[in-house]
Amino acid sequence: MIKYILGIITIIGLAIASWLVYLYLNLRFDIDKIVNYKPPLTTQFFDKNGELVANIFDKENRLYVDYDDIPPRVIEALLAIEDTQFFEHGGVNLDAISRALIKDIKAGKLVEGASTLTQQLVKTILLTREKKLIRKIKEALLSIRVEQVLTKEQILERYFNQVYFGHGYFGIRTAALGYFKKELYQLSLKEIAILVGLPKAPSFYDPTRNLKFSLARANQVIDRLKTLGWINQSEYQEATDSVPTIYNQTLTKNKAPYIVDYAFKELRKNIPNIKEEGYVINLTIDLKAQEIARKALNLSYNNIIKRDQYFRSLAFKGLNVYPMSLIEEQEAFTKTLNGGLITIENSTGKILSLVGGVNYRESSFNRVIQSQRQPGSSVKPFIYQQALDLGYSPASLIADISRTYEFDDEETKKANTENPDTNETDVQTTDTQAADGTEDDTSKKRWQPKNYEEDYKGLITLREALVHSRNLATINLVNDIGIDVIYKGLESYGLKNIPFDLSITLGSFGVSPIEFSQAYSMFSNNGIQVKPYIVSSITNRYKQTVNFEPEEKFITSPEQVYLMTTILEDVVKKGTGRMANVDGIEIAGKTGTSNNNVDAWFCGYSPTLQTIIWFGNDDNKPMRKSETGGRAAGPAFAYFYKNYLKLHPEIKRNFTQPDNVKTTTLNGEKEYYTETSKLPLNKTRLLEKNQVQF
Template sequence: MPADRPSEEQNGEGARKSSPAPANEAKSETPEEREKRRAARRRKRAIKRWARGLGIAVVLLAAAAMLGVALTIRHYESDLPSTAELKSYRPPQVTRVMARDGQVVLGELFVERRTIVDVESLPAHVRHAALAAEDASFYEHQGLDYPGMLRALYKNLRNAKARQGASTITQQVVKNVLLTSARTFDRKMKEVILARRIEQELTKNEILGLYLNHIYFGHGRYGIEEACRYYFGKSIRDASLAQAALLAGIVKGPSIYSPRVSLERAKKRREYVLGQMLAKGFATAEEVEAARAEEVNLAPAQEEMRELAPEVVEEAKRTLRALVGQDADRGGYTITTTIDPTLQSKARGAVRASLDGYLKRHKLVAPLAPGKKEPPAFEGAPKTSGHRVYAGVVTGHDDAAGLLFVRIGSLAGAVDLRGKSRYNPKDLRPSQFAKVGKVLRVSLVDPKEAAAHAADPRQGPETHDEPVPEPTPKEKAQPAGLRLELGPQSSLVAIDVATREIVALVGGYEGVRGGLDRSLSRRQPGSTFKPFVYAYGLHTRRLTPATLLETNPLALSGYQPNNYDESEGKSPARLREALAHSVNVAAVWSIKELGPANVMAFAQELGITSKLGPDLSLALGAYEVTPREMAAAYATFAAGGEYKKPRLIMRITGPNGVDIPLASEPDPARVLSEEEAFLVNSLLRTVVERGTATRAKAIDRWIAGKTGTSNASKDAWFVGYSMDIACAVWTGFDDAAPLGAGETGAVASLPAFVEFMREAHAGKPKRAPTEPAGIEHKLIDPETGLLAYEGQESALDEVFLKDTAPDAGVDAAPDGEADAETGEAEDTLPVIPVPIPTGEEYHPTEL
């Protein structure tokens, strides 16, 4: 081989760059060693080429990933909700209806039971408890907890399913306020994007406020303020560290960690939160130890539907909607009413006691057995609209479920007797309450659903006490819900005479939300309307308290009602006594003389807004009015003759703390002079002293008023007043069924008036009307109504408006004869032609 020829190594691989090996080393290298060295060099070069390719691939993949992320973000950003609305976000809140003192809550209105609080006004330990429970690094991250997300990803992959999340408080706000709770990749991507975005647009406190006011705490309570009120009966601003920690722990799982569900689990969760607060430096060891030692004292659970004044709550709801429209649904309003909570409670108790007395008089308290004079059971298909009462027959019982089965014609229904203490004060089982075959008055709880429960009319009566064959599919359906209508209902309205504010309002026995408010129901007032007739006669100077009135129905033409005592002319004729003893013919004769149209207009001035008719039956209360109208009209008498529209809503404050302007009210109007009102008060006082309302003397103070009973005793009234409160009480069946023999206003309604007014005036000074200057006293002959002769032993003291007392004196001539001194005939009222009522005549039984 020539000396200048390259070696194999040089030919194939190129000259070495390193120093040549020593001659003795080169000589000692074996062929195998040289081959290994060459293979190592080849591997190194291959690795370098692979690394360069991998680097290029990684760069390309990273670029592709970045491009993919950018495109993905742009894709999801295209339909993301705006975060700007969070600045003015208004979640649904509770609207509270308050009593006049601003302290007692009459009721709450809400879609979601929530009350917004300013997070910066909360104690530090409340905020820290929430952070310790949910997101301790909230004030440090920018909306996303990346280490936490990686830990959650690792644990979820290890468990092969999603067991752990890594949502920050910011992400939870996004999920709960802007998005849904759906567990999808799309929702999670949107949540991540929005979390970063709102961190840039809102402050940390704003985000924390959204969280604390929005989250759910169980039992229908949203937001930390409502949760604290529900669990501890106080505002969150007054919560202790232990209470704040317990509340913060509930959020993880309200159905698990609620102390009303499991106090043990709630306390364990509280322990965890307190430990986190200590570990994160949110509380000192001493504070945590004190919180751990604090007992969990829960507030008493509230009855959701039983309220002090549900009728008032419903009216407040209607008023709010009329003022603010659909914004009422968002809530957050405070409605202050005129209701006195103490008087409201007394009013409800008085009404219930009176109605319970009716049940005892008519033996309608269980146990009930079939009677000989029961009405026939209803036949056919019941109507599925409106409030209707039917005579149903008892077909069976289910003592375990507390159900009394009743059939109404073709409809099978059931009454749930649990909690029905009005008719079942001894809490008897259904099988003890009423025997099979007993006919009971019932109504449909939900008439719209009644059609779905119609029974097959071809089948006989059900007897659930006995084994029955396998039911058909139609029988398997749940029976229609029924309620008992055994006894009448009642309404009481009480008005403060000085302010004309409604201080108590009862619309029925039950007192539940959604019930019928009978203070707005129109019913015939009977003889409680008579004072309007006589007041107008005094106002026009055509009648005086001593005027003799016609009492014989035969003296009337066309319309001839009977007197309650049916004495045909022997009833008291002098106006004061005719009103006290409620003589029908006297009232009709008077309105005929005065003009029905005139009396109708006068009643409207007193506040009667219901439709009236200008005919003779008006005097006997043939036209329907509401208890509120009657209470307002009588309050005018008590207030010295000035009418002022009663009010129930004092103030409405919006969610922003600004008052909502209320609808303007008409100015007060003088209907009677003070002297005329004094005379009316005097006349109505006689009704109590020796007329149809003597039971009212039990109140032991100055009381005036009038009883009233409509045809067949379908409506029983007492409307009366002191110098402080005017009160109207109505009693009757919703379907206008007769109350029964002996049930008059004095029996069915006056007791509730007496009970309420006695309680309402307890401890208050006694007051009576002050006699105005324009009143004069005269001695009269009780038989003639004329001035008494000197020394007449039977003479009575009577009050008159100035210059309206009769002229006749000691030489008064007999009836119809000329006066000895003047030669003039005795004054009589001119007869005014009036239309005679047509159609069914109105003949009250007691007025």
């Protein structure tokens, strides 16, 4: 009988052993996820000074830490509370299992586990958390296999990076930065104790929700360290008494959402898995400059709103020039008002600040990148630069007189003129009539552009025409040069979708602020266009780095562009851009206001930076006639540069005049010329410097 029973036991034992061997052989390949550990990692964006801009991730917010960067005290604290014999066992702690088994038998159910750190890692990555015998057997077998393949250090590294620490934080480095805003090496003993105590019940012990229980759990860790003799009495008392500062932060920590959205969309074109690969992305932006830009945009936005409210109050008092009915109908003056701002480095195209709207929470639409708005007179410098490159000089004379143009295609000749800042025009079209007063069968249209003041100055200098944004002079200049030449020139500057007619002189086409920023860089960067870019380098999880360099395009020579800079300086000093002037630094720029004050621009630059600012209604409804480029956008520009100077007082303040740019005095004013752009032989002008009359 005994032999029979022993035989049965032997058969059962062999069957169990065979089953375990079979199970082990089938499970050993399942540890690949642990051996070749590649968890989803959070991608981080940093500004040019190394300050965190944002985190982006898919499902798990995890910042990886190598074993060598984990402080010994962190490892000791974890082992003290979770697996004191970690470096002695082979994946399964038989003593702990025996103790737990006795407690389970007494309770009649599974009440205590005896999982080693290796088992916890296996359970977290490969198995479920359910308390079933088959799962515990698989967990033990897999743990033994993992210990045969990986070193103890490799297992710990995987554990510290895999485990959930509550509040959306995966991995201990993520939790340290999230809860305490510290790297691991900066943590106090109490902070370490809080962290290693979290994996047992991460939601319950989350210090942002249950600080009392979190501290109690941390004190258990500290008691255990003291019991093991791993800390002394002084360390024990100090850690027990301390209460660290806990931060309840958002997971993304996004400080510049318009920028992050733009950078992410650009990178995703070539990196589809960007949210899971743990890239470190260094941006070109300066977060301090970004904050100044945000305040600048909001300053002008609020001023536009205040002016609108003021005019409305006058209307209610019967003092407004607008009829009350018109005020009520045109509630849209500021109903969808918004703006955009972009600042780049002149010499590189690196984007220092980019604000796509006044309030990201209300609208994530990035007006700097996604909008297409009419530039109005801010396009004129490109036309006048062509004139300079063709031999005109700032002192060349242009006819500021009226002309009437007839044409057949109304849509082709539709000119969206503007009312910039002090001097823009209105375009009118009329049908050609027959002698008897009826409409002519040819249905020809008449375009008769005019200056804002409805005056004509006759012959004026090229400088004066641009400084005061004279439309008629500009149109006559284009006629003199040839519209085909101007059209090709604008295309060569990168401007797109421009009409082949005289309306291009008044900016009747769409352009985004970032596209305009690239075009304008030919002026700010001495004749060489640079493409604005926002990513300076990308480093992957394997520490491999790709750096990005400026993209350049030669347009014209530095001396020819310098002539334009001197004219645009006068725009700011005494023309339509006076509200953009900043004391202590030279500024050049141009205003622009499209037809009916739909768009208001200021495009300007200093010796080192260039800024494009736009305001308008998102639904393309007109703003008030008072909202011109100079008044709406100019103050935002001035605010940005005044405050940027406080931040960087060391920046260059004056434009550098090229050696081959010559100067003279003409009618009491300094004038500039080059070998290409020579002064005109005009008998009515006197070169006072040499007292010679031509």
